[in-house]
Amino acid sequence: MTQLRQPVSDQDHRQGPDDAPVQLVEYGDYECSYCGRAYTIVKAVQERLGQRMQLVFRNFPLSTIHPSAELAAEAAEAAGAQGRFWEMHDALFENQTELGADLVIALAQGLALDLPRYMRELSERVYKERVQRDFLGGVRSGVNGTPTFFVNGIRYDNPVEVDSLTAMLELLARGERAGKAAHAGVPFGR
Numbered sequence: 001m002t003q004l005r006q007p008v009s010d011q012d013h014r015q016g017p018d019d020a021p022v023q024l025v026e027y028g029d030y031e032c033s034y035c036g037r038a039y040t041i042v043k044a045v046q047e048r049l050g051q052r053m054q055l056v057f058r059n060f061p062l063s064t065i066h067p068s069a070e071l072a073a074e075a076a077e078a079a080g081a082q083g084r085f086w087e088m089h090d091a092l093f094e095n096q097t098e099l100g101a102d103l104v105i106a107l108a109q110g111l112a113l114d115l116p117r118y119m120r121e122l123s124e125r126v127y128k129e130r131v132q133r134d135f136l137g138g139v140r141s142g143v144n145g146t147p148t149f150f151v152n153g154i155r156y157d158n159p160v161e162v163d164s165l166t167a168m169l170e171l172l173a174r175g176e177r178a179g180k181a182a183h184a185g186v187p188f189g190r
Contacts, residue, residue, distance in 0.1 A: 002155040006137030008056050013085045015046070016054035021173045025056040025150040027138040030073060030092045031066035031099050037160075038147040039093040044162045045169065052173040057089060059134040060146050068099035070131060075104035077127035078118050084111050 004025060008014070026042065028035040046055060059076070061069035072092050079088035091107045092099070108118045121127065138148065142155065149156040152172060158164065 002142045002157075004150040004153045004155070005140040007153075012056045012058065013080060013089070014054055014056050015086060017051055018054065020052055020054040021175065022049065022053040022169045023056065023152055024053060024169070025058065027058050027060035027134070027141075027143045027146060027148040029060055029062050029066055029069045029146040030076070030096065031069040032062065032146045033096070035147045036093055036096045038149075039090075041160050041162050041165065045166050048162075048166050049169055049173060053169060058138060059131045060138045060143055060148070061131065061135065062146060070128075071101065071104060071122075072099050073131045073134075074122060074125065074127045075108070077130050078121045079108065079111060079113060081121065081127075082113050082118070084113060087111050 008023060008025060024042070024045070026038070028038070042055065046053060059073040061073045063070045076085055076088045076092060079085055088107060088111060091110070092104075095103055095107070104122070105115075105119070108115055141150070147160065149160065151169065156165075156168075
């Protein structure tokens with residue numbers, strides 16, 4: 001089983017309690033259509049698990065095939081610096097087909113961000129290193145495409161579907177190990 005090499009820290013964007021029994025780490029690309037589909041699935045899983053799950057999002061822009069992915073990642077980080085990471089994260093995925101400079105500016109305006117600061121930070125690429133750190137951490141953990149998920153530190157290599165992912169996470173939330181989840185017919189890792 002492939003393990004997460006970069007432990008979750010205070011540097012990460014997290015939703016849900018730090019002591020949740022289940023931690024779902026996603027390496028994602030805002031321009032990736034598979035990540036766009038996974039976004040709605042993860043939202044549904046979050047709704048079902050509630051406070052028993054913590055979601056962590058890390059940037060993994062595949063810039064060679066998604067020309068706006070890095071800009072989107074840096075835009076999310078710039079919003080995060082103003083306390084609005086998750087709102088920007090959601091808005092980027094919800095408007096994925098329109099990614100580009102005009103969209104990230106419009107979204108920042110819609111979120112009532114300090115626009116001069118936001119624009120300056122984007123133009124100076126203030127968050128480029130942060131995005132690259134996430135990316136390199138993913139590479140060290142064996143991430144080679146998006147989305148890639150890790151559940152409690154172990155890579156989840158099965159199809160990302162609401163029911164199967166929820167079932168496996170529910171078992172883990174009850175304190176059952178991943179191996180037991182797999183024996184119960186719930187796929188986990190390879």
